[in-house]
Amino acid sequence: MAPLKVYNSLTRQKEVFTPINAPYVGMYVCGPTVSGESHLGHARPFITFDVVFRYLQHLGYKVRYVRNITDAGHFEEEGREAEDKIATKAILEKLEPMELVQKYTNMFHWAMQQFNNLPPSIEPTATGHIVEQIEMIKQIIADGYAYEANGSVYFNVEKYNTDFSKKGQPYGILSGRNLEDQIDTTRELDNQDEKQNKSDFALWKKAPPEHIMRWQSPWGEGFPGWHIECSAMSSKYLGKKFDIHGGGMDLQFPHHECEIAQSTVCNHVAPANYWLHNNMITINGKKMGKSYNNVIKLSELFAGTHPILEQAYAPNTVRFFILQSHYRGTLDFSNEALIAADKAAKRLWEAYEWLSKLQVSDVASTPSDIELDKKVNVLVDDFAVFMSDDFSTPKVLANMFELVPIINGIKDKHTASTALSNSTLLHLQRSLKIYLEDIFGLVAPSAANTAVLDGVLQLLIEVRSQAKASKDFVTSDKIRNQLMALGIQLKDEKDGSVSYSVSN
């Protein structure tokens, strides 16, 4: 089988994935800041890396997937607002900071479950790792790459860049920018006088009196800087050097760049071998983000309550929509695209469901259509080829859609069931299950059918069949149309049976 290749942002090319300690794989993904509700844009990295997590496990790796919760609060803008985001909102909403953190953490977990994302192996919180962060800062100071100023601690980027450039690890290695360029472009900020250089970043920040979240440290009461938590938690749970670090492209600079600098100083080794970055979800061509005021919260998306939404979109539809594009490309949101994804997902799933119920003998058989049999095998075998080529989920889905007419052809008896050999049918059944459910994490698009609902529907179907048999089309159409109005679609199958699908 083709080896797994991933696009490494660090080297800007696809590389064969070789774990440090196979079969163990360590993966760290930057999690949410729980100072507000997650939006559609946040869905992308967590679904993307959930599929990465699932695929690595499918390949047999034992993966420890660490995804943090940022609950300590970072600055809105350094110096401009002397309170962290969580503290600010807590006052407005008259909540304790930790109550707010808990609320949004719960909502985040709810959204992740809706998406059918597997929980990470470890989900550490920043506030739970203050000690580790302080220890790390102490060591960076001891090594001479950070300095204290007025109760805050800053990382000395210029010294780091000078020293580590000699080792081929300049500051900016990940994002591809050099320090000289940045000096002119860094914006003027307050409290600059505390820093020796504009490009220096905070490791520890002195807490102003109104700041609620604060911890005791060797430098006084304060709270950790923007980037140190990820370094502290990734090295604690995955080691000084681990395999994969993931996150959104917008975190590449400065967040991930700073992580690399901190960890490299502390651990004397660069933290991750492979850096994977997902691209943004856009809306009308613009990145969806707080600063653009164009976010659709996940709860709004699922309920269809945001003004620009024409309807509600099920989490599974959103997941499918995201998987239909490659994770490194931008993905443009629109109602039309989501509706298309919804229909497509349903068609695919219905074919899959029918096939999975098909009883296939495991007795060896010869296909009556050798060409078709071969085509099916190629299409199925390419699932793994595409996934191993930097997680090409859209190509896998394209192959699946080529299989849909073949499956439906057998279902409708346009194609003989003996056209494919038993082994091919079993291969198809098994592979679709593995890829759709286990790796892509998709679920049945329609609402859960309870036994009661099914019983009622079977009764209605029977009554309608009797009406049809006696040519009472008024009655039969009434049943069909009224069920349709309720979102239940009856389907007259070729063999005379009747099936149904429930939307939403």
Added chain:
RNA sequence: GGUCCUGUGGCCGAGUGGCUAGGCAGAGCUCUGCAAAAGCUUCCACAGCGGUUCGAAUCCGCUCGGGACCUCCA
């Protein structure tokens, strides 16, 4: 201003120099009591202009357009 990405049919989106991406929508046909569903067929696009090549959506250059990062951001 600096760094980088990008421009594919009505819409969304794959595309590794030569072979149909795929989805949704539209049109026709088959099936059907009529529909729906399903199947078949159809719609064959690559911003523009040059260049390289036997051959370019795919490589190079220029022009125009869009976007990201440089500041919290998935």
